Amino acid sequence: MGQAPKELTPTASPLHFFGAQLRELRETAGLSQAELGRVTLNSADLVRKIETAERAASRQFVDRCDEVLCGGGMLRRLWPLLERERELRSTIADQRDHGTLGPSARAEDRLVLDWLLAHNAGDVGPEPPQLDLATHAAERLMRFREVDHLQGAGRTYPEVADVVRRDLQKLSQTAPSVAIGYLELAGYEAVDLGADTQARGHYLRALEITTRTGNRLYGGYLIGVSLAHLALHGGDARHAIRLVNAGLRGVADCATPAVRAAIQVVAARAHARLGDERASAAALHQVDVDLDRSRPAEEPEWIGYFGPADLADEKAHCFFDLGLHDRAQDEAATAIGLLHPSRMRRLAIDSSLHATSLARSGDLDRACAVAHEAIDYTAGTTSFRSAHRVTMMLAELHPHATIPSVREVNDYARTVLADAPVSLADLPG
Template sequence: MVTARDLGMEAVSEDQTIGLRYPKTMEDAVATASRLWRYDVERREFLIGSVFAAGAVSAASRDWLIGSPREELAYTGTGTHVSMSDVEQVRALGDEFERLSHTFGSQRIRRHMVNYLRYDVGPLLKKSRSDKVGRELLNLAAEFTAAAGYMAVDCNELSLAERYYIQALGLANAADSRSYGAQVMATHMGHLALYADHPREAVQLAEAARAGTRNGDEPLATAVTWVVEARGYARMGEARACQRALSQAERHFCRSNPSEAPQYLQYFQQAYLSDAFAHCFRDLDQPDSASKFAALALRDLPQTHTRRRAINTGILAHASLHKKEPAEAAAHGIEVVQLTQQLHSPRALSRVARLRRDFIPHQKDADVATFLEEADGLLKRASV
């Protein structure tokens, strides 16, 4: 008898689901993440063409909440012994890739991050180390796997991002870092659910992140979960629930000191809180408040955060349109085009195309016509 395994069918099926199952042990987490990185470097066709699977994130969040006992993270592998100095070098280069992504977009940077994970971080995970070094190394692997997932989002590859986030969650669990796991659940998986138009799931992920943190109440981490919850409610048009969540986010943020928070949370400063408020008020069709908070975000954002500046300028353009101010909206829209020209980001281009559609009812206005011409030129050049 010739079985499906003899024909290679089971192996193909397993490959195609790589990354969609939550790994429950350190060995499984390292093996699965390593395979995902390798397949991504090879640009396997099933990774490029797959669609977002809403149930996979929910299943992973359930498994994370259940948790598993802490494993010994010391490891006797092959080759040299990994030191804390090695871990610091991993951090330095991975952080540089993330910085470049914020400034220039992810289309060109992402492949370098994935190669870094595949050829530099992956081999270190299989070498000898102490328990302390193992914890730090696995946590960094989780952080940069999540960063690669965010870069996939910026490239409009939501299914690939989903796989990366699930494996980042597994690696955080392997590192015994409930706090970073909660960050993956809320910030990364929650925002992915929003991008994929599953706002109810975003709310549930934020709630699960708070419920699953066992290491006490870190104010900034808690503020992040409430931000994601607020954005989910705003997307569903539930204004009162959104306002309650925003109030909680602001309260916890005011109790925090970002400079004393874990490194992976230090990005969340006043500009990002204002950004979240702006997104919520945009989705609730409150253009005055959206404009106010988008302007505050732009005031506090570093000039090097080109992608985020383009997003908030787009909110200003959208709000001005809703306030019946097409000339001002067009001026903001032209600035969005100029910022997006500096990026290699398919998602940023998608936002320009979406903003362009909002302007169509006002296309006879001379200022709007100039914006439409600029936007069309950018989109045409990008498609070549």
């Protein structure tokens, strides 16, 4: 008697979801693992390991299986997510094997420490008068941010990165706040394209400029929000907490309430990821207290984005990670209701979270209805992050694939999301 196939948890990671999809397509085609191995020029053992998420598939394997199994692009769409997962696992394994931080993490720690020890406490003084280059760059930066918020990073990252490559040195001298703004946006967009290493590089260059120019408050934001969110995005919640604490300590004498709240909410997310409901609730309470004290006229302009919709989004993620699905669904619905219809990336992410939470709590009819909306929003973006979220939403629905409403969602996703999610490797330059 043959050995029963190993059970998969599609929601555990993109590797598990890919394995489940591959097994389903292979069995539908009536092929054994050995037969699929022969037609793809691989061993049966490799097919088995990929199906059980023990090995990451190569691009060639993914393309060949999609073709042989008539996947209609289903497997190819998962390749960028598999590649990011492979890179994350490689980084974690390297740190475990060597018992130390990698070069990029050591550089991050050094620059954070440099910032903490800098004597120029307080906020930045007046900048030099902006030259024509800086004025033009500042105007373009505003437009880039608008497009990024609307549709995701794929539309603007090549141009943003080109400005950084070509003009950063001059901008850091004549208009350091503009230079920092470009680097922060480039980092945020790199995250949106699944390129965590590039994102960290952009953020650290921005931190160097804030340290040199004395822009203490923005330095704290970069550490406690940008870099901490990046750590959370990479699965290291404990490091995110360390970065939050460093950011808060460094701006203790100059932080405004809204900036403190934006940093504290990352702590709430990290504690929730670790399953610490009490610590997450305490951080969220402090966020609410700070926001009640905040006066827009007294806040820096760059923190103006952090409003009720963003707070509801962050709370929804906290409650989801804690398994408090009624509260997660309420906050996700609040965030979606407050967002402007043009904010497709944020709507895609929050709708995916909402649908995933509904599915996890057993409300499949509502989950499928919201899943349709998430798919539509994602189709309007060029955002790896949105595609990742909607993929994991589909993974949550995968165990119920025989239910007509779920089957219809899967068919709709295959039709509407025919192309693979955009990633940094797809973009020019």
